Amino acid sequence: MKKTIVRSVSTAALLSTVFAGSAYASNYTVQKGDTLTKIASKYQTTVPKIKELNGLTSDRIYANQTLTVTADEPIQPEVTTPAPVPAPTSTSDYVVVSGDYLGKIAKQFNTTVSELKSLNGLTTDMIYAGQTLKVSGNATPVTPPPAVAPSTPPADSSVTSEYTVVSGDTLSRIGLNYNMTVQALKSLNGLNSDRIYVGQKLKLTAQVSSTPSVPQTPPAPTGDFAASLVNAANSVMGVPYAWGGSSLNGFDCSGFIHYAANQAGKKIGRYSAEGYYSRTFYVDQPQPGDLVFFENTYKKGISHVGIYLGDNQFIHADEKKGISVANLSNPYYTAHFDGFKRFY
Secondary structure (H helix, E strand, O other): OOOOOOOOOOHHHHHHHHHOOOOEEEEEEOOOOOOHHHHHHHOOOOHHHHHHHHOOOOOOOOOOOEEEEEEOOOOOOOOOOOOOOOOOOOEEEEEOOOOOOHHHHHHHOOOOHHHHHHHHOOOOOOOOOOOEEEEEOOOOOOOOOOOOOOOOOOOOOEEEEEEEOOOOOOHHHHHHHOOOOHHHHHHHHOOOOOOOOOOOEEEEEEEOOOOOOOOOOOOOOOHHHHHHHHHHHHHOOOOOEOOOOEEOOEEOHHHHHHHHHHHOOOOOOOOOHHHHHOOEEEOOOOOOOOEEEEEOOOOOOEEEEEEEEEOOEEEEEEOOOEEEEEEOOOHHHHHHEEEEEEEO
């Protein structure tokens, strides 16, 4: 009777034979922090295949454990390509002009509003004419559209159209662009104040003639009144704050405006901040003697007012300091700033 001799073959030798010609088998020593998933990814194989090759019944492995692994291709050394270093971005200064807003400037310089705010340390979208901003990139040249000869309507004809308010708009600016007065705009649109918002639809009417009208600049505050208003405001510096007060015994913000305006020769009633807001019109380039309004301070809507002094400073009735000077760059006032306005 013949005896069948079975030769013992090592596992490694058997695996090398099985995978010869189709795959590469090798041993891997488990490192601290390794997982089967991580090892499988490294050797371009699968977790079930590693478990099958090594007789594992769970995914648990330990440091210094030796595992048999296979890969469809020889493992190439990993080459790390250094991340490209961005070239330094050149910056330049841009001076804000009347009618500018961050979205418009960002488009002109092929950048974004967020980048502009970050580059200039801005916390809001508020900018003002004459302000210097850092910008990156080059301005996109603006190619004017080809001129189209307009048809000449009758001299007394009028055109009614609709306008969508954009960031930076004011009634006075829209009125100037469309040869309308602020009062006509308010009357046509049923507005009881000068306040408008982005996206709002406004009706416009304008007399059309063959001679284009030249926009007029809003009148500057009368020199004597503006100077007198600032002088009257400064003369009560330090008077304490008093809710509802409008005398030298104490002022609140609107009582202060009432006192200073009347002392400067403008006979005007005692109104709230909102009351003065609706009796003034927006200006893009404020002058000393204009009013500066704030919203959403102690209540929703227009809620505080002061007198602009120039150089970003204004004088107002402060609850803690009384009549005192503050700076518009203060984060609190920047966050609540509404705009500059001027008495009609």
